[in-house]
Amino acid sequence: MNTYEAVIKRIEELCQERELTCNGLSYCAGVSQSTIKSIMNGESQNSGIVTLKKLCDGLNISLTDFFDTEYFHNLEQELK
Numbered sequence: 001m002n003t004y005e006a007v008i009k010r011i012e013e014l015c016q017e018r019e020l021t022c023n024g025l026s027y028c029a030g031v032s033q034s035t036i037k038s039i040m041n042g043e044s045q046n047s048g049i050v051t052l053k054k055l056c057d058g059l060n061i062s063l064t065d066f067f068d069t070e071y072f073h074n075l076e077q078e079l080k
Contacts, residue, residue: 001075001076002075002076002078004042004045006075008042009071010066011025011039011040011055013069014066018059022040025059028058029057029058029059031055035051039051049063052066
């Protein structure tokens with residue numbers, strides 16, 4: 001799994017736990033629906049730390065909580 005895939009999986013997991021749709025997350029985080037959908041659909045592979053921070057704020061978690069999962073602990077090396 002690469003970093004981009006891990007971000008998508010983590011967002012999906014957090015939304016599922018909170019019973020949020022992408023639109024609901026958009027509202028909570030103050031991020032446009034199109035931005036979230038482009039991240040989730042693979043159109044934008046560099047979501048940016050500021051956007052991730054806004055999503056975390058909308059989910060009431062810290063960036064540390066977002067990244068502190070097995071998804072990110074076992075990432076494959078991106079540089080080849």
